[in-house]
Amino acid sequence: MKKYLIATCLLGLMISASAQDRIKKAKGIRMMGTFSPAVLTSIGEPVYYLTGHWNYYFNEHISLVGEGSYFMSSLKKPSEITANHKLLGGFNYHFKSESRFDPFIGLQMGIGLVGGQSLQLINVKRLNEVVPLISPTVGMNYYVGSIFHFFGHVRFNSGTSLEAFAEKRNMDEWQLLVGLGLNFGVKKG
């Protein structure tokens, strides 16, 4: 127990010490790719995506965001969802300046490509539909140095499918993005 406490304190001290170093993100880019899990809130269906994401920092507080998620599969078998790909863009507001810790909030908008199938009617063809999305995000990046960063983002993707399923369906979902990303143009101060 004592060992764990000491290790935790040492880790805290290291993080605290490293947090004092400056990391300049203005005009820098961060990129990442990850498998991201999500849950569709209306039907409680877990799904996962292959997601790519980038930020361009206009300055220390504002960044432009682009994100694409490729629908891999639903974890529910059988599922009516055959596709739920997403393309999003928007802006993030970053609270801290020149800090390794980079908490932010953001708002993205974009489109989803939703495909559905009927599990009952075998003669009904699969449909693909373009669905407008709005997606508020909250998250934190931790810049290890000028090359790598860890990230943890939670986003709520909100959209409604009108035609891909037998009836209108709410496609709202919570999506989690966690992993290690790359930086370009980020400098130690």
Place this chain on the structure above:
Amino acid sequence: MRIIVLGVLLWIPVFLQGQDKLGRVSFGLRSTISMFNHGENTVGRGVGGQFRVQLLDRLNTEWFADYLPGTLSANANRRDYHIGWSVMYYLKDHDQFKRSFLPYVLAGHCFDYTRINVRDGGNFNVSYQDPNFRWTSAIQAGLGSHYNITQRLDLSLSAQYMMHFGKHLHLEESGNDITIYREDHGGIEGHLLVTLSMNYKFGIR
């Protein structure tokens, strides 16, 4: 006519020359909710993009494109595509966009393409008396406000009433029979658009 257009175009650089560079051009993405669609009890939610060009301290212009799908009935949907522009007049001095809330009135014009789709997979007899799409022109006016998160980044919320001038596209359902037709006379139909957008300004010193 050409002389007037040329004259206006020539005056734009003169206006810009006399202006502070603040917020001259911005771009953003927008999400729009369309309500009270032409008397039908439908709500559509769309997505789009826009850019703004500020011509005077209190006068901004917004150029937008939206994609708005919505339900017409249990068996049919409509899709609207808007492309247009609005003039925004700031009710207060923008104070270099340091002011958190900056209200404005806006009015403008847009072109609209509407298409009605009958849901696949049902046992319907669909008859098209007219094509299931139409082009119209529209005018819109309303109120809005920026919330300036920083001088460069703003969140904007606006509500506008849009009136379309053209021949209405209708869907009539009777049992399993669906008929799509266009009225043979022109008219005005309207809807309320509530738009949330996030925008980044260029040209700030």
